Amino acid sequence: MTALEDRIKRRIAVEGPISLGAYMAEVLAAPGAGYYAGEHDPLGAAGDFTTxxxxxxxxxxxxxxxxxxxxxxxxxxxxxxxxxxxxxxxxxxxxxxxxxxxxxxxxxxxxxxxxxxxxxxxxxxxxxxxxxxxxxxxxxxxxxxxxxxxxxxxxxxxxxxLPVRQMERTADGWCERLVAVDPERDALALARGAPTRKAAHYVPEELRDAPEGTVVEVSxxxxxxxxxxxxxxxxxxxxxxxxxxxPDSVMSGATLQAVRRHRPAEILEAPGETDLTAHVxxxxxxxxxxxxxxxxxxxxxxxxxxxxxxxxxxxxxxxxxxxxxxxxxxxxxxxxxxxxxxxxxxxxxxxxxxxxxxxxxxxxxxxxx
Known part of the structure; x- marks a missing residue:
């Protein structure tokens, strides 16, 4: 467990589940501990990606x-x-x-x-x-x-x-995907929040009538x-x-991805040591x-x-x-x-x-x- 993962768990224990956007902001930019705010060089063969x-x-x-x-x-x-x-x-x-x-x-x-x-x-x-x-x-x-x-x-x-959030269409309306703690594994895990008007408001108008099961990523x-x-x-x-x-058109779907040492990783893996990116x-x-x-x-x-x-x-x-x-x-x-x-x-x-x-x-x- 990284120090940042422990800090996020403690935050969730106090505040409850947090949005994917809040999670990204923390793991990428937290002073001294975030992926882009630490002392390592993420670029090149010894890093995680090449631009x-x-x-x-x-x-x-x-x-x-x-x-x-x-x-x-x-x-x-x-x-x-x-x-x-x-x-x-x-x-x-x-x-x-x-x-x-x-x-x-x-x-x-x-x-x-x-x-x-x-x-x-x-x-x-x-x-x-x-x-x-x-x-x-x-x-x-x-x-x-x-x-x-x-x-x-x-x-x-x-x-x-930059941080993204994910909204999912359910039978009861649009819900936001959140980061929570799985008590059985004591590990970070994705969860689904309750349907809210706020979640629906984040979804671009042209996608609000999408069918059940649709995931829309917004930033x-x-x-x-x-x-x-x-x-x-x-x-x-x-x-x-x-x-x-x-994409060059407004599309649905989850694109958030993680990369570590030039290989795909889980998005909740090793917070602060794994790069997270999403389609623009x-x-x-x-x-x-x-x-x-x-x-x-x-x-x-x-x-x-x-x-x-x-x-x-x-x-x-x-x-x-x-x-x-x-x-x-x-x-x-x-x-x-x-x-x-x-x-x-x-x-x-x-x-x-x-x-x-x-x-x-x-x-x-x-x-x-």
Whole structure:
């Protein structure tokens, strides 16, 4: 039993069963004990998962060029502009983005870089990676402390780690799935709460008449984060780019999953030592952005988005003078990032801009709304 599991059990003994969202918030972000708030590095072969920036430099470079193009073509080249990354991992994406940003005259000179990170271990990695970046870098635990002014926000595999809740349709109405303690095993277990109007309210309107047995996953945290970002973009200017995995339509089903040492795990296993993620409901994020007064573009499939930004041409350039082994690695990375059976279809991109600013690179002209 981990120390965090014991603490959660004691909380349940006092408060009663807690929501899956409350459980996720505790096990992922509890200071000093949560998965992302401890001293370990979750990335890479020695960790639990690998993200796109760690697969290839091409990913971060193209996102950096996307920011530079958006800054000049859609935003009118404001200076200064805050370049913000949510959940920046080891700083790899930001380092690659800043290197590519040199191609846009004046862009790097206008930048003020802000990283939103709660992990001490990852912050140390980011400081090391960006030590010679040549721009000012500031760290935050939350987006609320980022200074006023126009901003460009990158969020790669950030939203999938925000807490989700699960509602289940029963014969008596919508109930919430909760985390409780099984007294016979003295172990954490899933339980079903009583039917309530509140549980039904969480379910998107288009799914409220779903048949008995349907499970709907919702994330007030994802929607609130999107709304906060969109409101700021609408009011002071800027743009946001969300890249993550999830559907391009409003769907039912439980997607919450756990990963430990690159293998699937039980979602209640080893709290604080196991990563938890869920699919990002892109259509609901787009709706939240529009309701907040901004324009939403997409979602589009990651493979489509990266090809539109020129990843194939970039791969050819990198391969031109590469040794055979390096060329194979570049081709493998290109396939992994763009192929439908790899990350190309499951992962999506969604952009948020001010209304009337135009369509950002990588998105079809009809995507703005």
């Amino acid at each position: 796109a920036p760690e697969i290839s430099q091409m990913f971060g470079e193209l996102l950096g060029l996307w920011c530079a193009d958006t800054w000049q073509r859609l935003l009118g080249s404001p200076s200064p502009v805050h370049l913000v990354e949510l959940g920046p991992g080891r700083g790899t994406l930001m380092a690659d983005a800043l290197r590519a940003a040199r191609m846009m005259p004046g862009f790097r000179e206008a930048l003020d870089v802000h990283l939103v990170e709660i992990s001490p271990a990852l912050r140390a990695k980011q400081e090391e990676t960006l030590r010679d970046a040549g721009v000012a870098v500031h760290w935050h635990r939350e987006t609320a402390t980022i200074p006023d002014g126009p901003l460009l926000v990158l969020a790669n595999e950030f939203f999938d780690a 007030p945290a994802m929607l609130a984060q999107t709304q906060e970002l969109a409101e700021r973009i609408a009011q002071v200017g800027g743009a946001g780019l969300i890249v993550d995995f999830g 409901p892109f259509p609901l994020l787009a709706r939240a952005a529009r309701e907040a007064g901004a324009a939403a573009h997409g979602p589009v499939q990651q493979g489509t988005f990266l090809r539109a930004l020129g990843i194939e041409a970039r791969a050819q350039t990198l391969t031109a003078n590469a040794a055979p082994q390096q060329a194979r690695a570049i081709a493998s990375a290109l396939h992994r990032l763009t192929a439908p059976e790899e990350m190309g279809e499951l992962f999506k991109a969604l952009a948020i801009t001010p209304r009337g600013a135009g369509t950002p690179a990588g998105f079809p002209e009809t995507a703005e709304a």
